Amino acid sequence: MRKAAILLAALAFTFISCSREPYGSVTHRGRDGRPDQWVYRIDKDSYKIAIDTNGHGRPDVVKTYKDDELVRIESDRNFDGKADLVQEYAHGVLVREIHDDDFDGKPEVIKTFRPNGTLAVVERDPQERGYIDIVEYYDESGKLIRREVRSK
Ligand SMILES: [Ca+2]
Ligand SMILES: [Ca+2]
Secondary structure, three states: OHHHHHHHHHHHHHHHHHOOOOOOEEEEEOOOOOEEEEEEEOOOOEEEEEEOOOOOOOOOEEEEEEOOEEEEEEEOOOOOOOOOEEEEEEOOEEEEEEEOOOOOOOOOEEEEEOOOOOEEEEEEOOOOOOOOOEEEEEOOOOOEEEEEEOOO
C-alpha cells in the first residue's frame, strides 16, 4: 500500500520532465507573445492546465481537473523541468502533499491532511529508497503525538 503510494508519486513526478510533445493547446500568451498557459485533455472528464509562471517557456505548474474539479497540482519550484511538489485535492480541499524538497527527483515526505486542513500524518523516506521508514502523527493543534519507526 505504502509502496504503491510512492510509486504513484514517482510516476507523477515524471510528468513534466518526459513530456517532450507539446504541452497541449495554447490558451494564453505572455506579453512577449510566448505561450505561458496550455490545456491538455486527458480524456472526456479530465484535463490538465499547464502554466509557465516565470516566462522560461515551459510549464512549472500543472493543474489536473476531473469533472471540472481540481484534483492535483504539480509544481516545479526550482524550475529544473521536474515536478518536486505534488498536491492532491478532494472536493476542493488539500488532502495530500508529496514533497521532493531536495530536488533530486525522488520524493522523501508525504503529508496527509484532515478535511479541516490540519496536518494529520507525515510519512518520511529519508533515504529516498521508495519505502516509508518513519510515520509521524499530529493532533489538530499541530503537536506530534506519535512517531513510528518501521523496521525493514
Ligand atoms: Ca524541480
Ligand atoms: Ca528528494
